[in-house]
Amino acid sequence: MIVRISGEGQYRLSDEAARRLNELDNELVRLVESADEAGFRARFRELIEWVRSQGQPVPPDELVASDVILPPPDVTLEEARSVFQGEGLVPG
């Protein structure tokens, strides 16, 4: 499975990792909804670290589409809210 960290690049992860990502996605959505900025940032940072350590970076000369796209590593709660309200990454 190919996972992209937006603004950073792609990683190749195992399929079990896909299920874990799905759980984390739901958890992050809950944190955004409860406006828990500190919780969201901490959890998201963990997730990014996990993808970086579990995944194999896709080589620069490989052109492949992603199965999952994660927000940029420094995404804020405000930006994340804007993302799943369908307004895009840049609030406004």
Place this chain on the structure above:
Amino acid sequence: MSLFGQMMTIIRAKISALLSGAENPEETLEYAYQRQLELLQKVRMNMVNVVASKRRLEAQLASLENQLSRLDDQARQALQAGREDLARLALERKVFAQQQIAALEAQVQDLTEQQNRLIEAEQRLRQKVEAFRTRKEIIKAQYSAAEAQARINEAITGLSEELADVGLAIERAEEKTARLKARAEAIDELVAAGALPDYLTGRDVIDRELGQAQLQAGVEAELARLKTELQSGQRPALKEGE
């Protein structure tokens, strides 16, 4: 609702916008390649903006830091003159300036990181563009027209995603730079309006009041000295004839 799902939707919308101008496969190829070059250009321009914003923030930071010791001196002098109200005013300004410094420092740090990410994004995109160009020629030489097309489409999808993602990173960097610029302007306005001491003219209301306070203190001291002299019956030696 899904955060990652929405990210995918955002990127896909950008990909289809990127490729919507092309009618046939050969055009798609050419079009995608042109977009890559444009994006590389944009990445470079944005980096110039980020550098300019960073310099400005650093200059503001230096000005604010200069003010800190001056405000401290003012507060000390005010206390010596028995003007706690003025000392309080100077310290309020000092604390405000310290808050501004902390916020600016965090932003300079953010901007530095963003700049590094843009440099990396530019390099990544350049490599992908190069890979795409090579791949395209190999595919065209090795496969039948129909199969070549399928393989080229795959490569285009991968490359377009990279392009869309870099585009998103640039938009985000631009938005952040604009926000920083607005903040820098707001600080300039505060300084101009005197909400912060005006470090350009060097004198402000605290200095003037302190000057008054010192004048008063000087007058009081002189008076006290005269009174003491009169009470003790001593007179300083006067010149003859007076």
